[in-house]
Amino acid sequence: LSPTGAYENAPQPSADKSPIAIICGGGAFPGAVADAVNARGRPVYLFLLRGYADPALAHYPHEWVKLGSLATFVGSSRKRGIKEIVIIGSVVRPRLAQLGFDWKSALLLSRLARMFLGGDNSLLSGVAKIFEENGLSVRAPHEVAPEILMPVGLVTRLEPSTQEREDIEIGRRLLHAIDSFDVGQAVVIAGRRVVAIEGAEGTQGLLERVHAMRESGRLRLREREGVLVKLPKPSQDWRIDMPAIGNDTIRQAKAAGLAGIAVQAIGTLVPDAQKFVETAEAENIFVVALPPLDRTKA
Protein backbone atom coordinates (compact mmCIF):
# COMPACT_ATOMS: atom_id res chain seq x y z
CA LEU A 1 0.00 0.00 0.00
CA SER A 2 1.90 3.03 -1.18
CA PRO A 3 0.81 6.34 0.32
CA THR A 4 2.25 8.27 -2.59
CA GLY A 5 -0.39 7.10 -5.00
CA ALA A 6 -3.16 7.90 -2.58
CA TYR A 7 -1.74 11.37 -2.10
CA GLU A 8 -1.62 12.12 -5.79
CA ASN A 9 -5.16 10.93 -6.37
CA ALA A 10 -6.67 12.56 -3.37
CA PRO A 11 -7.63 16.17 -4.11
CA GLN A 12 -10.71 15.13 -6.13
CA PRO A 13 -13.93 14.93 -4.14
CA SER A 14 -14.93 11.38 -3.40
CA ALA A 15 -17.57 9.76 -5.60
CA ASP A 16 -18.52 7.30 -2.87
CA LYS A 17 -21.13 8.81 -0.54
CA SER A 18 -21.26 5.92 1.97
CA PRO A 19 -20.04 7.04 5.37
CA ILE A 20 -16.53 6.28 6.54
CA ALA A 21 -16.28 5.11 10.12
CA ILE A 22 -13.40 6.50 12.15
CA ILE A 23 -12.37 4.83 15.39
CA CYS A 24 -11.00 7.82 17.29
CA GLY A 25 -8.29 7.65 19.91
CA GLY A 26 -6.73 10.70 21.54
CA GLY A 27 -4.86 13.65 20.10
CA ALA A 28 -5.43 15.85 17.09
CA PHE A 29 -5.34 13.20 14.34
CA PRO A 30 -8.97 11.94 14.54
CA GLY A 31 -10.35 15.46 14.14
CA ALA A 32 -7.95 16.21 11.29
CA VAL A 33 -9.05 13.05 9.46
CA ALA A 34 -12.76 13.66 10.10
CA ASP A 35 -12.51 17.27 8.92
CA ALA A 36 -10.60 16.29 5.77
CA VAL A 37 -13.02 13.51 4.81
CA ASN A 38 -15.99 15.74 5.56
CA ALA A 39 -14.57 18.65 3.52
CA ARG A 40 -14.34 16.30 0.55
CA GLY A 41 -18.11 15.74 0.83
CA ARG A 42 -17.99 12.24 2.25
CA PRO A 43 -20.00 11.64 5.46
CA VAL A 44 -18.18 10.39 8.56
CA TYR A 45 -19.38 8.36 11.50
CA LEU A 46 -17.17 8.45 14.59
CA PHE A 47 -16.62 5.77 17.19
CA LEU A 48 -15.25 7.91 20.01
CA LEU A 49 -13.12 5.89 22.41
CA ARG A 50 -14.11 6.73 25.94
CA GLY A 51 -11.22 8.23 27.84
CA TYR A 52 -9.22 9.01 24.72
CA ALA A 53 -11.20 10.79 22.05
CA ASP A 54 -11.66 14.55 22.16
CA PRO A 55 -15.27 15.32 23.25
CA ALA A 56 -15.22 18.27 20.81
CA LEU A 57 -15.57 15.70 18.01
CA ALA A 58 -19.13 15.02 19.16
CA HIS A 59 -20.42 17.56 16.64
CA TYR A 60 -20.05 14.79 14.04
CA PRO A 61 -22.46 11.81 13.99
CA HIS A 62 -20.94 9.54 16.62
CA GLU A 63 -21.29 7.12 19.47
CA TRP A 64 -19.07 6.73 22.51
CA VAL A 65 -17.59 3.26 22.76
CA LYS A 66 -15.32 1.35 25.05
CA LEU A 67 -11.98 0.03 23.95
CA GLY A 68 -12.20 -3.54 22.83
CA SER A 69 -15.84 -3.30 21.74
CA LEU A 70 -15.17 -5.04 18.45
CA ALA A 71 -18.75 -6.28 18.36
CA THR A 72 -20.10 -2.73 18.67
CA PHE A 73 -17.93 -1.43 15.85
CA VAL A 74 -18.96 -4.21 13.54
CA GLY A 75 -22.67 -4.23 14.43
CA SER A 76 -23.12 -0.48 14.36
CA SER A 77 -21.17 -0.13 11.09
CA ARG A 78 -23.30 -2.78 9.40
CA LYS A 79 -26.51 -1.03 10.54
CA ARG A 80 -25.30 2.23 8.95
CA GLY A 81 -24.13 0.79 5.64
CA ILE A 82 -20.50 1.54 6.49
CA LYS A 83 -17.98 -0.37 4.42
CA GLU A 84 -14.75 1.43 5.28
CA ILE A 85 -13.15 2.02 8.62
CA VAL A 86 -10.13 4.05 9.73
CA ILE A 87 -8.30 3.57 13.04
CA ILE A 88 -6.50 6.69 14.22
CA GLY A 89 -5.31 8.45 17.35
CA SER A 90 -3.34 7.65 20.44
CA VAL A 91 -4.55 5.35 23.17
CA VAL A 92 -1.29 4.78 24.98
CA ARG A 93 -1.71 7.28 27.78
CA PRO A 94 -5.13 7.33 29.39
CA ARG A 95 -6.13 10.76 30.68
CA LEU A 96 -5.91 9.85 34.31
CA ALA A 97 -6.89 13.20 35.78
CA GLN A 98 -10.01 13.32 33.65
CA LEU A 99 -11.07 9.77 34.32
CA GLY A 100 -10.27 9.54 38.00
CA PHE A 101 -8.99 6.00 37.64
CA ASP A 102 -6.94 4.44 40.35
CA TRP A 103 -3.46 3.45 39.20
CA LYS A 104 -4.10 -0.25 39.05
CA SER A 105 -7.09 0.10 36.76
CA ALA A 106 -5.16 2.62 34.73
CA LEU A 107 -2.35 0.16 34.12
CA LEU A 108 -4.82 -2.48 33.09
CA LEU A 109 -6.60 -0.05 30.81
CA SER A 110 -3.31 0.96 29.29
CA ARG A 111 -2.53 -2.68 28.60
CA LEU A 112 -5.90 -3.22 26.95
CA ALA A 113 -5.46 -0.03 25.03
CA ARG A 114 -2.14 -1.11 23.60
CA MET A 115 -3.52 -4.51 22.74
CA PHE A 116 -6.10 -2.74 20.70
CA LEU A 117 -4.37 0.15 19.01
CA GLY A 118 -0.82 0.48 20.31
CA GLY A 119 2.47 -0.21 18.56
CA ASP A 120 2.07 -3.96 18.42
CA ASN A 121 1.84 -4.57 14.74
CA SER A 122 0.70 -8.16 14.83
CA LEU A 123 -2.19 -7.40 17.16
CA LEU A 124 -3.24 -4.42 15.10
CA SER A 125 -3.12 -6.58 12.01
CA GLY A 126 -5.25 -9.08 13.89
CA VAL A 127 -7.86 -6.45 14.64
CA ALA A 128 -7.79 -5.27 11.03
CA LYS A 129 -8.30 -8.86 9.96
CA ILE A 130 -11.34 -9.27 12.23
CA PHE A 131 -12.88 -6.13 10.73
CA GLU A 132 -12.21 -7.38 7.21
CA GLU A 133 -13.73 -10.77 7.97
CA ASN A 134 -16.84 -8.83 8.95
CA GLY A 135 -17.03 -7.01 5.64
CA LEU A 136 -15.32 -3.81 6.78
CA SER A 137 -12.35 -2.63 4.82
CA VAL A 138 -9.62 -1.00 6.95
CA ARG A 139 -8.25 2.08 5.19
CA ALA A 140 -5.08 4.02 5.93
CA PRO A 141 -5.86 7.43 7.48
CA HIS A 142 -3.95 9.24 4.73
CA GLU A 143 -5.84 7.35 2.02
CA VAL A 144 -9.05 9.07 3.04
CA ALA A 145 -7.37 12.25 4.34
CA PRO A 146 -4.17 12.96 2.38
CA GLU A 147 -4.03 16.37 4.06
CA ILE A 148 -2.43 14.69 7.08
CA LEU A 149 0.63 13.61 5.12
CA MET A 150 3.72 15.74 5.70
CA PRO A 151 4.07 17.54 2.35
CA VAL A 152 7.24 17.61 0.27
CA GLY A 153 9.35 20.71 0.74
CA LEU A 154 7.74 21.96 3.91
CA VAL A 155 10.42 23.19 6.28
CA THR A 156 11.00 25.83 8.91
CA ARG A 157 12.87 29.00 8.00
CA LEU A 158 15.23 27.83 10.71
CA GLU A 159 17.64 25.48 8.93
CA PRO A 160 19.95 22.72 10.12
CA SER A 161 23.66 23.57 10.27
CA THR A 162 26.21 21.55 8.30
CA GLN A 163 26.88 19.52 11.45
CA GLU A 164 23.16 18.91 11.96
CA ARG A 165 22.79 17.81 8.33
CA GLU A 166 25.52 15.28 9.03
CA ASP A 167 23.63 14.10 12.13
CA ILE A 168 20.46 13.70 10.04
CA GLU A 169 22.41 11.66 7.50
CA ILE A 170 23.85 9.43 10.24
CA GLY A 171 20.33 8.90 11.59
CA ARG A 172 19.00 8.12 8.13
CA ARG A 173 21.75 5.59 7.52
CA LEU A 174 21.28 3.98 10.93
CA LEU A 175 17.52 3.60 10.43
CA HIS A 176 18.17 2.27 6.94
CA ALA A 177 20.61 -0.30 8.38
CA ILE A 178 17.88 -1.70 10.62
CA ASP A 179 15.10 -1.41 8.02
CA SER A 180 14.49 -5.12 7.96
CA PHE A 181 13.89 -5.30 11.74
CA ASP A 182 10.42 -4.41 13.01
CA VAL A 183 11.72 -1.68 15.31
CA GLY A 184 13.41 1.68 15.46
CA GLN A 185 11.33 4.22 13.63
CA ALA A 186 13.32 6.97 15.31
CA VAL A 187 16.80 7.88 16.58
CA VAL A 188 18.43 10.83 18.26
CA ILE A 189 21.85 11.87 16.93
CA ALA A 190 23.99 14.64 18.42
CA GLY A 191 27.45 15.70 17.35
CA ARG A 192 27.83 12.65 15.10
CA ARG A 193 27.05 10.41 18.04
CA VAL A 194 24.08 8.04 18.16
CA VAL A 195 22.51 8.98 21.46
CA ALA A 196 19.31 6.88 21.57
CA ILE A 197 17.50 4.37 19.36
CA GLU A 198 13.77 3.80 19.62
CA GLY A 199 12.52 0.39 20.62
CA ALA A 200 9.15 -0.57 22.06
CA GLU A 201 9.13 2.57 24.25
CA GLY A 202 8.00 4.83 21.38
CA THR A 203 9.16 8.28 20.34
CA GLN A 204 7.94 10.00 23.49
CA GLY A 205 9.84 7.48 25.63
CA LEU A 206 12.91 8.00 23.43
CA LEU A 207 12.81 11.79 23.91
CA GLU A 208 12.16 11.47 27.64
CA ARG A 209 15.25 9.26 27.88
CA VAL A 210 17.39 11.88 26.13
CA HIS A 211 16.03 14.49 28.55
CA ALA A 212 16.81 12.26 31.55
CA MET A 213 20.34 11.52 30.33
CA ARG A 214 21.02 15.23 29.95
CA GLU A 215 19.62 15.95 33.40
CA SER A 216 21.77 13.27 35.05
CA GLY A 217 24.89 14.42 33.22
CA ARG A 218 25.15 11.08 31.44
CA LEU A 219 24.90 13.02 28.18
CA ARG A 220 27.00 16.14 27.93
CA LEU A 221 25.65 18.23 25.07
CA ARG A 222 25.50 21.89 24.27
CA GLU A 223 22.23 23.68 24.76
CA ARG A 224 20.04 23.01 21.72
CA GLU A 225 22.08 20.14 20.29
CA GLY A 226 20.93 16.98 18.57
CA VAL A 227 18.35 15.90 16.02
CA LEU A 228 15.37 13.57 16.14
CA VAL A 229 15.26 11.55 12.92
CA LYS A 230 11.96 9.69 12.44
CA LEU A 231 11.31 7.71 9.28
CA PRO A 232 8.87 5.08 8.00
CA LYS A 233 10.04 1.52 7.45
CA PRO A 234 9.37 -0.56 4.37
CA SER A 235 8.03 -3.33 6.60
CA GLN A 236 5.33 -1.13 8.14
CA ASP A 237 1.64 -1.64 7.47
CA TRP A 238 0.78 1.88 6.38
CA ARG A 239 -2.87 1.41 7.29
CA ILE A 240 -2.19 1.18 10.98
CA ASP A 241 1.42 2.05 11.70
CA MET A 242 2.84 5.06 9.96
CA PRO A 243 5.18 7.44 11.77
CA ALA A 244 3.18 10.29 13.27
CA ILE A 245 4.33 13.58 14.70
CA GLY A 246 2.61 16.60 16.11
CA ASN A 247 3.05 19.60 18.33
CA ASP A 248 3.69 17.28 21.28
CA THR A 249 6.71 15.92 19.45
CA ILE A 250 8.09 19.44 19.14
CA ARG A 251 7.58 20.08 22.85
CA GLN A 252 9.22 16.76 23.76
CA ALA A 253 12.14 17.46 21.42
CA LYS A 254 12.48 20.92 22.96
CA ALA A 255 12.44 19.44 26.48
CA ALA A 256 15.12 16.97 25.35
CA GLY A 257 17.27 19.95 24.37
CA LEU A 258 17.31 19.07 20.66
CA ALA A 259 17.88 21.48 17.80
CA GLY A 260 15.56 19.94 15.24
CA ILE A 261 13.45 17.17 13.74
CA ALA A 262 13.85 15.37 10.43
CA VAL A 263 10.99 13.33 9.00
CA GLN A 264 10.12 11.93 5.61
CA ALA A 265 7.73 13.84 3.38
CA ILE A 266 4.63 11.82 2.40
CA GLY A 267 5.83 9.00 4.72
CA THR A 268 4.80 10.81 7.93
CA LEU A 269 1.44 11.79 9.42
CA VAL A 270 0.97 15.24 10.92
CA PRO A 271 -2.44 16.64 12.00
CA ASP A 272 -1.75 20.12 10.61
CA ALA A 273 1.57 20.51 8.82
CA GLN A 274 1.41 24.30 8.63
CA LYS A 275 0.68 24.68 12.33
CA PHE A 276 3.35 22.09 13.10
CA VAL A 277 5.97 24.18 11.34
CA GLU A 278 4.73 27.37 13.03
CA THR A 279 4.94 25.72 16.45
CA ALA A 280 8.44 24.48 15.63
CA GLU A 281 9.55 27.97 14.66
CA ALA A 282 8.08 29.43 17.85
CA GLU A 283 10.05 26.83 19.83
CA ASN A 284 13.27 27.37 17.86
CA ILE A 285 13.21 23.78 16.58
CA PHE A 286 14.02 23.22 12.91
CA VAL A 287 11.94 20.79 10.85
CA VAL A 288 13.21 19.10 7.70
CA ALA A 289 10.98 16.92 5.51
CA LEU A 290 13.33 14.61 3.63
CA PRO A 291 12.28 13.61 0.11
CA PRO A 292 10.15 10.44 -0.06
CA LEU A 293 12.26 7.31 -0.19
CA ASP A 294 12.86 5.91 -3.63
CA ARG A 295 12.25 2.27 -2.84
CA THR A 296 13.93 1.10 -5.98
CA LYS A 297 17.25 2.34 -4.58
CA ALA A 298 19.28 0.95 -1.70
Added chain:
Amino acid sequence: LSPTGAYENAPQPSADKSPIAIICGGGAFPGAVADAVNARGRPVYLFLLRGYADPALAHYPHEWVKLGSLATFVGSSRKRGIKEIVIIGSVVRPRLAQLGFDWKSALLLSRLARMFLGGDNSLLSGVAKIFEENGLSVRAPHEVAPEILMPVGLVTRLEPSTQEREDIEIGRRLLHAIDSFDVGQAVVIAGRRVVAIEGAEGTQGLLERVHAMRESGRLRLREREGVLVKLPKPSQDWRIDMPAIGNDTIRQAKAAGLAGIAVQAIGTLVPDAQKFVETAEAENIFVVALPPLDRTKA
Protein backbone atom coordinates in the same frame (compact mmCIF):
# COMPACT_ATOMS: atom_id res chain seq x y z
CA LEU B 1 44.58 -4.70 19.24
CA SER B 2 43.17 -8.21 19.14
CA PRO B 3 42.32 -9.71 22.52
CA THR B 4 42.56 -13.23 21.17
CA GLY B 5 46.31 -13.12 20.82
CA ALA B 6 46.75 -11.74 24.31
CA TYR B 7 44.57 -14.52 25.66
CA GLU B 8 46.59 -17.25 24.02
CA ASN B 9 49.90 -15.86 25.19
CA ALA B 10 48.82 -15.09 28.68
CA PRO B 11 49.22 -18.13 30.93
CA GLN B 12 53.02 -17.73 31.15
CA PRO B 13 54.23 -15.69 34.10
CA SER B 14 55.33 -12.21 33.09
CA ALA B 15 59.05 -11.56 32.61
CA ASP B 16 58.63 -7.84 33.25
CA LYS B 17 58.81 -7.12 37.00
CA SER B 18 58.01 -3.38 36.80
CA PRO B 19 54.72 -2.61 38.55
CA ILE B 20 51.54 -2.15 36.57
CA ALA B 21 49.40 0.77 37.70
CA ILE B 22 45.67 0.15 37.82
CA ILE B 23 43.26 3.09 38.01
CA CYS B 24 40.39 1.49 39.89
CA GLY B 25 36.75 2.50 39.56
CA GLY B 26 33.90 0.64 41.25
CA GLY B 27 32.71 -2.93 40.97
CA ALA B 28 34.50 -6.26 40.92
CA PHE B 29 36.72 -5.74 37.87
CA PRO B 30 39.61 -3.81 39.48
CA GLY B 31 40.11 -6.51 42.12
CA ALA B 32 39.90 -9.26 39.51
CA VAL B 33 42.56 -7.55 37.39
CA ALA B 34 44.84 -6.83 40.38
CA ASP B 35 44.56 -10.42 41.64
CA ALA B 36 45.29 -11.87 38.20
CA VAL B 37 48.33 -9.65 37.57
CA ASN B 38 49.59 -10.32 41.09
CA ALA B 39 49.13 -14.09 40.75
CA ARG B 40 51.31 -13.98 37.67
CA GLY B 41 54.11 -12.51 39.82
CA ARG B 42 53.95 -8.95 38.51
CA PRO B 43 53.60 -6.21 41.18
CA VAL B 44 50.61 -3.86 41.02
CA TYR B 45 50.15 -0.31 42.20
CA LEU B 46 46.57 0.87 42.58
CA PHE B 47 45.15 4.33 42.13
CA LEU B 48 41.89 3.93 44.06
CA LEU B 49 39.26 6.40 42.88
CA ARG B 50 37.62 8.00 45.90
CA GLY B 51 33.95 7.23 46.02
CA TYR B 52 34.17 4.38 43.52
CA ALA B 53 36.93 1.89 44.32
CA ASP B 54 36.36 -0.92 46.79
CA PRO B 55 38.22 -0.09 50.06
CA ALA B 56 39.02 -3.82 50.38
CA LEU B 57 41.60 -3.30 47.59
CA ALA B 58 43.74 -1.29 50.05
CA HIS B 59 45.69 -4.44 50.90
CA TYR B 60 47.64 -3.80 47.66
CA PRO B 61 50.14 -0.92 47.43
CA HIS B 62 47.90 2.02 46.63
CA GLU B 63 46.97 5.62 47.02
CA TRP B 64 43.49 7.16 47.10
CA VAL B 65 43.01 9.70 44.34
CA LYS B 66 40.33 12.02 43.11
CA LEU B 67 38.80 11.68 39.70
CA GLY B 68 40.44 13.89 37.19
CA SER B 69 43.80 13.92 38.97
CA LEU B 70 45.72 13.27 35.79
CA ALA B 71 48.78 15.02 37.23
CA THR B 72 48.80 12.70 40.26
CA PHE B 73 48.59 9.57 38.12
CA VAL B 74 51.44 10.69 35.91
CA GLY B 75 53.73 12.06 38.67
CA SER B 76 53.25 9.15 41.05
CA SER B 77 53.69 6.58 38.26
CA ARG B 78 56.95 8.19 37.14
CA LYS B 79 58.26 8.18 40.74
CA ARG B 80 57.57 4.43 40.97
CA GLY B 81 59.07 3.42 37.64
CA ILE B 82 55.62 2.47 36.30
CA LYS B 83 55.44 2.24 32.52
CA GLU B 84 52.07 0.58 32.02
CA ILE B 85 48.66 1.65 33.21
CA VAL B 86 45.24 -0.01 33.10
CA ILE B 87 41.94 1.84 33.52
CA ILE B 88 39.14 -0.38 34.82
CA GLY B 89 35.91 -0.25 36.80
CA SER B 90 32.69 1.67 36.81
CA VAL B 91 32.46 5.33 37.73
CA VAL B 92 29.01 6.06 36.39
CA ARG B 93 27.03 5.85 39.59
CA PRO B 94 28.62 7.55 42.57
CA ARG B 95 27.81 5.86 45.85
CA LEU B 96 25.66 8.66 47.16
CA ALA B 97 24.72 7.13 50.49
CA GLN B 98 28.34 6.46 51.32
CA LEU B 99 29.60 9.86 50.30
CA GLY B 100 26.82 12.01 51.65
CA PHE B 101 26.90 14.30 48.64
CA ASP B 102 24.05 16.64 47.98
CA TRP B 103 22.32 15.98 44.66
CA LYS B 104 23.79 18.94 42.84
CA SER B 105 27.36 17.97 43.63
CA ALA B 106 26.53 14.40 42.80
CA LEU B 107 25.32 15.37 39.35
CA LEU B 108 28.46 17.37 38.77
CA LEU B 109 30.60 14.50 40.02
CA SER B 110 28.78 12.09 37.77
CA ARG B 111 29.46 14.36 34.83
CA LEU B 112 33.14 14.57 35.66
CA ALA B 113 33.21 10.85 36.16
CA ARG B 114 31.80 10.15 32.77
CA MET B 115 34.16 12.64 31.19
CA PHE B 116 36.97 10.66 32.68
CA LEU B 117 36.01 7.01 32.37
CA GLY B 118 32.43 6.69 31.10
CA GLY B 119 31.20 5.50 27.74
CA ASP B 120 32.46 8.47 25.79
CA ASN B 121 35.05 6.90 23.58
CA SER B 122 36.68 10.05 22.29
CA LEU B 123 37.26 11.44 25.76
CA LEU B 124 38.67 8.16 26.98
CA SER B 125 40.95 8.06 23.97
CA GLY B 126 41.98 11.60 24.87
CA VAL B 127 42.89 10.55 28.41
CA ALA B 128 44.79 7.54 27.07
CA LYS B 129 46.66 9.88 24.75
CA ILE B 130 47.65 12.19 27.61
CA PHE B 131 49.02 9.22 29.54
CA GLU B 132 50.97 8.04 26.52
CA GLU B 133 52.42 11.50 25.92
CA ASN B 134 53.71 11.23 29.46
CA GLY B 135 55.49 7.96 28.83
CA LEU B 136 52.77 5.69 30.22
CA SER B 137 51.44 2.97 27.98
CA VAL B 138 47.71 2.27 28.40
CA ARG B 139 47.08 -1.47 28.34
CA ALA B 140 43.77 -3.29 27.91
CA PRO B 141 42.64 -4.95 31.16
CA HIS B 142 42.48 -8.36 29.50
CA GLU B 143 46.00 -7.99 28.12
CA VAL B 144 47.43 -8.05 31.63
CA ALA B 145 44.64 -10.21 33.11
CA PRO B 146 43.29 -12.60 30.47
CA GLU B 147 41.36 -14.38 33.24
CA ILE B 148 38.67 -11.70 32.94
CA LEU B 149 37.81 -12.65 29.36
CA MET B 150 34.66 -14.70 28.96
CA PRO B 151 36.03 -18.11 27.93
CA VAL B 152 34.91 -20.04 24.87
CA GLY B 153 32.35 -22.72 25.57
CA LEU B 154 31.34 -21.57 29.02
CA VAL B 155 27.57 -21.81 29.36
CA THR B 156 24.92 -22.58 31.93
CA ARG B 157 23.36 -26.01 32.06
CA LEU B 158 20.16 -24.10 31.43
CA GLU B 159 19.96 -23.77 27.66
CA PRO B 160 18.09 -21.42 25.34
CA SER B 161 15.02 -22.83 23.61
CA THR B 162 14.74 -22.90 19.83
CA GLN B 163 12.74 -19.66 20.02
CA GLU B 164 15.38 -18.07 22.23
CA ARG B 165 18.14 -19.14 19.84
CA GLU B 166 16.21 -17.34 17.13
CA ASP B 167 15.99 -14.25 19.33
CA ILE B 168 19.77 -14.38 19.90
CA GLU B 169 20.31 -14.63 16.15
CA ILE B 170 18.02 -11.62 15.53
CA GLY B 171 19.97 -9.66 18.14
CA ARG B 172 23.28 -10.68 16.61
CA ARG B 173 22.13 -9.63 13.15
CA LEU B 174 20.76 -6.32 14.43
CA LEU B 175 23.99 -5.46 16.26
CA HIS B 176 25.94 -6.50 13.18
CA ALA B 177 23.78 -4.20 11.03
CA ILE B 178 24.78 -1.21 13.17
CA ASP B 179 28.41 -2.30 13.61
CA SER B 180 29.72 0.78 11.86
CA PHE B 181 27.90 3.17 14.22
CA ASP B 182 29.56 3.94 17.55
CA VAL B 183 26.55 2.76 19.56
CA GLY B 184 24.44 -0.19 20.47
CA GLN B 185 26.56 -2.78 22.17
CA ALA B 186 23.41 -4.47 23.42
CA VAL B 187 19.80 -5.24 22.50
CA VAL B 188 16.86 -7.02 24.08
CA ILE B 189 14.88 -9.35 21.83
CA ALA B 190 11.72 -11.20 22.89
CA GLY B 191 9.52 -13.42 20.77
CA ARG B 192 11.32 -12.35 17.56
CA ARG B 193 10.58 -8.73 18.43
CA VAL B 194 13.28 -6.11 18.99
CA VAL B 195 12.23 -4.64 22.32
CA ALA B 196 15.04 -2.22 23.16
CA ILE B 197 18.33 -1.05 21.65
CA GLU B 198 21.13 0.37 23.77
CA GLY B 199 22.21 3.94 23.16
CA ALA B 200 24.08 6.26 25.50
CA GLU B 201 22.05 5.01 28.47
CA GLY B 202 24.17 1.84 28.86
CA THR B 203 23.18 -1.76 29.51
CA GLN B 204 21.77 -1.08 32.96
CA GLY B 205 19.58 1.71 31.55
CA LEU B 206 18.49 -0.63 28.76
CA LEU B 207 17.43 -3.36 31.19
CA GLU B 208 15.69 -0.86 33.49
CA ARG B 209 13.70 0.33 30.48
CA VAL B 210 12.57 -3.21 29.67
CA HIS B 211 11.54 -3.62 33.30
CA ALA B 212 9.60 -0.33 33.23
CA MET B 213 7.84 -1.22 29.97
CA ARG B 214 6.73 -4.55 31.43
CA GLU B 215 5.49 -2.88 34.61
CA SER B 216 3.46 -0.30 32.70
CA GLY B 217 1.97 -2.92 30.41
CA ARG B 218 3.60 -1.33 27.37
CA LEU B 219 5.37 -4.65 26.83
CA ARG B 220 3.25 -7.74 27.16
CA LEU B 221 5.55 -10.70 27.57
CA ARG B 222 5.36 -14.05 29.27
CA GLU B 223 7.14 -14.48 32.55
CA ARG B 224 10.82 -15.14 31.85
CA GLU B 225 10.79 -14.11 28.19
CA GLY B 226 13.43 -12.30 26.19
CA VAL B 227 17.18 -12.31 25.75
CA LEU B 228 19.89 -9.70 26.33
CA VAL B 229 22.41 -9.89 23.48
CA LYS B 230 25.60 -7.94 24.20
CA LEU B 231 28.49 -8.01 21.74
CA PRO B 232 31.71 -6.08 21.06
CA LYS B 233 31.95 -3.84 18.04
CA PRO B 234 34.83 -3.78 15.57
CA SER B 235 35.09 -0.02 16.04
CA GLN B 236 35.69 -0.30 19.78
CA ASP B 237 39.02 0.54 21.39
CA TRP B 238 39.56 -2.70 23.32
CA ARG B 239 41.86 -0.97 25.80
CA ILE B 240 39.12 1.14 27.27
CA ASP B 241 35.76 0.06 25.94
CA MET B 242 35.08 -3.64 25.81
CA PRO B 243 31.65 -5.02 26.73
CA ALA B 244 31.61 -5.98 30.40
CA ILE B 245 29.12 -8.05 32.33
CA GLY B 246 28.88 -9.28 35.87
CA ASN B 247 26.51 -10.53 38.51
CA ASP B 248 24.73 -7.15 38.45
CA THR B 249 23.87 -7.79 34.80
CA ILE B 250 22.24 -11.07 35.77
CA ARG B 251 20.19 -9.38 38.49
CA GLN B 252 19.14 -6.60 36.13
CA ALA B 253 18.21 -9.13 33.42
CA LYS B 254 16.24 -11.09 36.00
CA ALA B 255 14.43 -7.92 37.14
CA ALA B 256 13.65 -7.19 33.49
CA GLY B 257 11.96 -10.60 33.29
CA LEU B 258 14.41 -11.99 30.73
CA ALA B 259 15.21 -15.65 30.16
CA GLY B 260 18.88 -15.33 29.29
CA ILE B 261 22.01 -13.50 28.23
CA ALA B 262 24.15 -14.01 25.12
CA VAL B 263 27.65 -12.56 24.95
CA GLN B 264 30.71 -13.18 22.83
CA ALA B 265 33.46 -15.40 24.16
CA ILE B 266 36.86 -13.65 24.38
CA GLY B 267 35.17 -10.39 23.35
CA THR B 268 33.56 -9.77 26.76
CA LEU B 269 34.96 -8.95 30.19
CA VAL B 270 33.62 -10.74 33.26
CA PRO B 271 35.21 -10.48 36.72
CA ASP B 272 34.78 -14.18 37.50
CA ALA B 273 33.29 -16.26 34.70
CA GLN B 274 32.70 -19.35 36.83
CA LYS B 275 30.88 -17.39 39.53
CA PHE B 276 28.96 -15.51 36.86
CA VAL B 277 27.60 -18.76 35.44
CA GLU B 278 26.77 -20.06 38.93
CA THR B 279 24.87 -16.87 39.76
CA ALA B 280 23.01 -17.15 36.46
CA GLU B 281 22.00 -20.72 37.21
CA ALA B 282 20.83 -19.75 40.69
CA GLU B 283 18.69 -17.01 39.11
CA ASN B 284 17.34 -19.27 36.35
CA ILE B 285 18.98 -17.12 33.64
CA PHE B 286 20.75 -18.91 30.80
CA VAL B 287 24.13 -17.66 29.59
CA VAL B 288 25.48 -18.37 26.12
CA ALA B 289 29.00 -17.37 25.06
CA LEU B 290 28.90 -17.14 21.27
CA PRO B 291 32.09 -18.09 19.43
CA PRO B 292 34.50 -15.20 18.85
CA LEU B 293 33.66 -13.26 15.72
CA ASP B 294 35.63 -14.23 12.66
CA ARG B 295 36.41 -10.76 11.39
CA THR B 296 37.32 -12.01 7.96
CA LYS B 297 33.66 -12.94 7.42
CA ALA B 298 30.68 -10.66 6.97
